[in-house]
Amino acid sequence: MTACGTTKEDGKGGGSDAACDLKLAFFGPETGDAAGLGKPIIQGAKLAVDQYNADADCKVELVKYDSQGSPDAAPGLARDVVGDESIIGVVGPAFSGESAAAGPIFADVGVPTITPSATNPTLADNGWDTFHRALGNDATQGPAAARYIKDTLKAASVFVIDDASEYGAGLAGIVEKDLGDAVKGTDTIQQKQTDFSATVTKVTSAKPDAVFFGGYYAEATLLIGQLRDGGWDGTFVVADGVKDPAFLDAKDAAEGTIITCPCIPDTDPAVAQFAKDYEAAFGEAPGTYAAESYDAANIFLDGIGDGIDNREDMLKFVNDYDEKGITKQLKFDDKGEPADVHVYAYTVKDGAIVPEGEIK
Amino acid sequence: MNFDFFFSNLPELTITGLAFGAIYALIALGYTMVYGVLQLINFAHSEVFMYGTFATLWVVMALGAADADGVQLIAILIAALLAAMALSALIALALERVAYRPLIKRDAPRLIALISAIGASFVLAELMGLRDRIAGWLHLDDNLSEYVRKAKINNSMAGAIEKPRFEVAGVSISSIDVIVIVAAIGMMILLDQFVRRSRLGKGIRATAQDPETAALMGVNPTRTIQYTFLIGGLMAGVAAFLYMLKLDATNYQVGFLLGVKAFTAAVLGGIGNLRGALLGGLVLGVAENWGQALIGSQWRDVIAFVLLVLILLVRPTGLLGESLGKARA
Numbered sequence: 001m002t003a004c005g006t007t008k009e010d011g012k013g014g015g016s017d018a019a020c021d022l023k024l025a026f027f028g029p030e031t032g033d034a035a036g037l038g039k040p041i042i043q044g045a046k047l048a049v050d051q052y053n054a055d056a057d058c059k060v061e062l063v064k065y066d067s068q069g070s071p072d073a074a075p076g077l078a079r080d081v082v083g084d085e086s087i088i089g090v091v092g093p094a095f096s097g098e099s100a101a102a103g104p105i106f107a108d109v110g111v112p113t114i115t116p117s118a119t120n121p122t123l124a125d126n127g128w129d130t131f132h133r134a135l136g137n138d139a140t141q142g143p144a145a146a147r148y149i150k151d152t153l154k155a156a157s158v159f160v161i162d163d164a165s166e167y168g169a170g171l172a173g174i175v176e177k178d179l180g181d182a183v184k185g186t187d188t189i190q191q192k193q194t195d196f197s198a199t200v201t202k203v204t205s206a207k208p209d210a211v212f213f214g215g216y217y218a219e220a221t222l223l224i225g226q227l228r229d230g231g232w233d234g235t236f237v238v239a240d241g242v243k244d245p246a247f248l249d250a251k252d253a254a255e256g257t258i259i260t261c262p263c264i265p266d267t268d269p270a271v272a273q274f275a276k277d278y279e280a281a282f283g284e285a286p287g288t289y290a291a292e293s294y295d296a297a298n299i300f301l302d303g304i305g306d307g308i309d310n311r312e313d314m315l316k317f318v319n320d321y322d323e324k325g326i327t328k329q330l331k332f333d334d335k336g337e338p339a340d341v342h343v344y345a346y347t348v349k350d351g352a353i354v355p356e357g358e359i360k
Numbered sequence: 361m362n363f364d365f366f367f368s369n370l371p372e373l374t375i376t377g378l379a380f381g382a383i384y385a386l387i388a389l390g391y392t393m394v395y396g397v398l399q400l401i402n403f404a405h406s407e408v409f410m411y412g413t414f415a416t417l418w419v420v421m422a423l424g425a426a427d428a429d430g431v432q433l434i435a436i437l438i439a440a441l442l443a444a445m446a447l448s449a450l451i452a453l454a455l456e457r458v459a460y461r462p463l464i465k466r467d468a469p470r471l472i473a474l475i476s477a478i479g480a481s482f483v484l485a486e487l488m489g490l491r492d493r494i495a496g497w498l499h500l501d502d503n504l505s506e507y508v509r510k511a512k513i514n515n516s517m518a519g520a521i522e523k524p525r526f527e528v529a530g531v532s533i534s535s536i537d538v539i540v541i542v543a544a545i546g547m548m549i550l551l552d553q554f555v556r557r558s559r560l561g562k563g564i565r566a567t568a569q570d571p572e573t574a575a576l577m578g579v580n581p582t583r584t585i586q587y588t589f590l591i592g593g594l595m596a597g598v599a600a601f602l603y604m605l606k607l608d609a610t611n612y613q614v615g616f617l618l619g620v621k622a623f624t625a626a627v628l629g630g631i632g633n634l635r636g637a638l639l640g641g642l643v644l645g646v647a648e649n650w651g652q653a654l655i656g657s658q659w660r661d662v663i664a665f666v667l668l669v670l671i672l673l674v675r676p677t678g679l680l681g682e683s684l685g686k687a688r689a
Contacts, residue, residue: 188658197376198652229523251519
């Protein structure tokens with residue numbers, strides 16, 4: 001049995017002064033088109049909660065609010081969350097679009113949120129003091145992607161495509177601005193679109209060295225397949241929204257794709273123990289943002305372990321938090337952005353997404 | 361407006377537009393024929409198509425098309441085509457039996473049949489979306505995981521079929537696009553001749569013109585309606601096969617947007633008119649591609665529907681404007 005008392009050092013376990021009957025909420029896609037991106041986030045948070053519960057007198061419950069990643073569903077779900085007083089913190093919302101839609105409701109009532117995956121920079125500019133982000137935003141990811149395209153790929157001409165989503169359009173805009181004159185053309189597709197003939201013709205006629213696509217894997221998989229069928233053979237560069245095993249469905253067409261992501265590779269020594277525990281619990285290697293989600297959940301769990309039992313104190317606790325997480329030093333500035341940010345490059349090689357290292 | 365790009369790539373934009381338009385046209389047939397006979401929009405027809413795409417995908421995966429070439433590959437593709445046609449036809453027949461016949465028998469208002477169709481559409485789509493759970497209940501998940509995995513996202517047969525391109529007068533053309541266009545137009549001509557000349561086709565046209573008189577003349581209306589759904593389903597199966605050949609991937613929601621577009625194509629050409637469906641589909645496909653090139657890809661759906669509104673303003677009955685019954689189709 002574990003001894004009573006605070007166990008703040010390792011951040012695990014509820015001591016005798018830990019609060020009871022509290023819940024954490026996961027807010028994001030459990031089903032729907034982007035369910036693949038939601039799964040590792042749910043499992044990362046679940047692992048943190050399970051580890052906490054293993055030696056806690058009072059169990060914390062993780063409740064899942066399935067938004068299907070849709071901004072339309074987000075406000076209604078957010079009202080459900082704020083209506084349940086026992087929910088003391090939210091891991092999520094997972095995507096930028098739903099974060100924008102649900103954010104005002106959380107801010108109004110004062111429910112602290114820590115998103116492990118929403119990367120649109122403008123989310124932090126709304127003055128919501130409840131908003132926190134456990135990863136670098138697209139204002140760091142976008143320039144990193146642009147640097148990679150310029151410095152590592154040495155691409156002289158780039159074609160930029162986005163999917164008109166909060167996330168995709170925002171990111172593509174930053175990359176486009178950063179690349180400047182190297183951008184030879186742009187196009188916007190629609191989510192759920194399946195035929196990209198016109199876009200393919202635009203790319204093949206511009207003959208760029210690289211194509212940057214801001215969007216999610218569902219469209220990226222089809223788009224790269226059709227670009228390759230159309231005879232284009234440059235480098236396809238995408239961001240974290242595509243970092244999902246489902247992208248590998250594009251088979252040969254996916255090979256050589258560069259994926260940027262402010263998510264730590266599961267091979268990084270800092271997350272070795274986490275990766276081992278995760279694999280033992282779920283029978284698979286941690287997916288995108290599992291580690292960030294684990295960190296986000298642990299911030300709340302630390303607070304609960306310290307005896308915090310209401311949203312107001314939890315919000316203050318999160319705002320003042322400054323501890324080493326597994327992915328980075330977890331500390332938020334007054335806008336809720338993390339103080340410590342890294343962006344990594346991954347590439348698709350022999351049918352797997354493998355880390356290439358940090359983009360400096 | 362990007363005229364430079366538009367004019368320098370006009371041939372390629374037209375061909376890819378025609379290829380997708382041909383798929384619209386084949387789906388549109390199902391809408392148009394059922395409308396001709398029953399004056400009813402079969403909104404579940406999009407799901408008939410969706411099931412065909414999965415039949416194609418599963419057969420291609422099961423028979424290992426990725427490792428096959430030559431005659432073997434062609435045999436697999438023919439098997440996939442037949443499977444798609446069979447499954448789509450089966451779903452179409454089941455639809456008629458479950459969602460329509462009981463209503464028609466009771467002489468229910470058309471609006472009720474429309475609601476029934478929308479309901480059937482949701483049921484069919486969600487059943488496909490939940491196939492991972494269904495396979496789990498049947499304890500098939502481990503054996504069939506390749507076919508049921510990741511139920512809610514794109515299922516892909518990418519890499520199974522080579523898609524060589526060739527050049528004609530400096531224009532790069534995909535062989536798949538050519539196959540799609542030729543196959544679709546070929547099917548339309550066959551169907552057109554069939555409806556015009558065969559006994560069954562005459563029965564369908566007679567029922568479309570005047571169901572009561574047709575019945576008095578010995579045409580069995582129930583049987584005729586059944587055949588109409590069957591033919592619509594077969595054509596949707598061909599469309600599904602060609603769609604998979606072109607795009608490789610499908611998901612359980614793929615029917616919705618394509619169904620709306622195919623319905624648009626049917627109305628554009630003149631609903632109830634077979635040749636109208638072909639013309640409507642091709643015009644819609646090409647207009648979408650041209651519009652995307654000129655204005656931007658995000659305007660695709662806007663272009664399609666603005667075109668529909670404009671044409672209906674000038675010709676309220678669509679481009680060719682006649683019904684199935686008025687015999688020329």
